[in-house]
């Protein structure tokens with residue numbers, strides 16, 4: 001029987017934020033530069049409001065400036081594009097994040113394309129996605145960046161390991177695969193059309209689940225001793241009418257099979273926000289030629 005160890009993303013993220021805060025303090029003291037992050041939220045999705053609040057609080061805690069822009073759900077696309085243009089031109093703003101998903105009447109591709117790539121701290125702009133793909137310095141999507149940081153910390157060198165990423169979104173799956181490839185993993189990207197998904201997963205030394213389906217990955221899909229990174233954040237109803245968070249992996253079933261696994265909550269989620277601050281610091285340095 002394998003002893004399955006949880007990966008404490010919450011503690012790792014807290015530590016990372018503390019190190020970022022030191023570097024921010026240093027930047028303020030030596031250069032008089034305070035990194036600024038603008039977060040734009042359109043509409044009143046309760047889950048998004050929680051994330052935006054958490055992001056703002058942690059931004060301030062790190063010693064950065066936080067600019068929150070809350071727009072009504074019926075905001076016209078042109079007005080959102082005008083706000084993005086103002087933020088692009090504002091020297092106090094080093095990073096811009098437009099919370100997704102956007103309401104249906106707004107073309108999110110168009111909005112993401114309007115963000116200045118140097119301020120694109122989500123790493124969603126095609127210029128950053130392209131730079132990552134060809135191996136140039138890029139702002140890298142926060143969630144995959146956080147996943148790979150946790151993997152390197154716990155496994156050391158990832159070279160030659162077989163990684164299976166379930167999910168191919170531009171936000172998580174695809175950039176996660178790019179980063180794992182950069183670490184010299186042998187990478188498979190699985191998705192809704194994959195034949196024999198359990199069999200593909202069973203090959204993985206590193207299994208990244210980014211699907212958005214509660215507990216879809218079962219215990220017997222996991223190779224004994226594998227490292228499991230559960231990106232899923234799914235709210236499911238409890239008996240008492242409230243909701244609880246579960247990942248894309250059946251966490252209970254993974255016990256005794258996986259070697260290491262990220263819990264939900266307390267795994268990848270907190271790393272996403274810490275990496276957002278890391279990207280904001282990186283963007284600030286580059287914009288100031290540092």
Ligand SMILES: NC(=O)C1=CN([C@@H]2O[C@H](COP(=O)(O)OP(=O)(O)OC[C@H]3O[C@@H](n4cnc5c(N)ncnc54)[C@H](OP(=O)(O)O)[C@@H]3O)[C@@H](O)[C@H]2O)C=CC1
Nearest residue numbers: 143167168169172191192210211212231232233268269272
């Ligand atoms: N922890 C964090 O910080 C973050 C967590 N998330 C969470 O991660 C999850 C994924 O997010 P995101 O990538 O944006 O989601 P998307 O819905 O954009 O992508 C889901 C992917 O999963 C694939 N998929 C769906 N159903 C199946 C299936 N039955 N078998 C195999 N593959 C399937 C889809 O395949 P296809 O392309 O073929 O349709 C798609 O590629 C969500 O739970 C989200 O809440 C997201 C961002 C940050």
Ligand SMILES: Nc1nc(=O)c2c([nH]1)NC[C@@H]1CN(c3ccc(C(=O)N[C@@H](CCC(=O)O)C(=O)O)cc3)C=[N+]21
Nearest residue numbers: 051097098099100101122233265266267269270272273
């Ligand atoms: N432009 C954009 N960039 C994003 O990065 C982005 C986005 N839009 N839209 C929504 C998703 C989701 N996301 C999360 C961030 C933090 C947690 C997080 O902190 N989770 C904690 C607690 C969650 C809770 O308790 O609700 C945890 O997993 O432990 C989760 C999910 C960022 N996203």
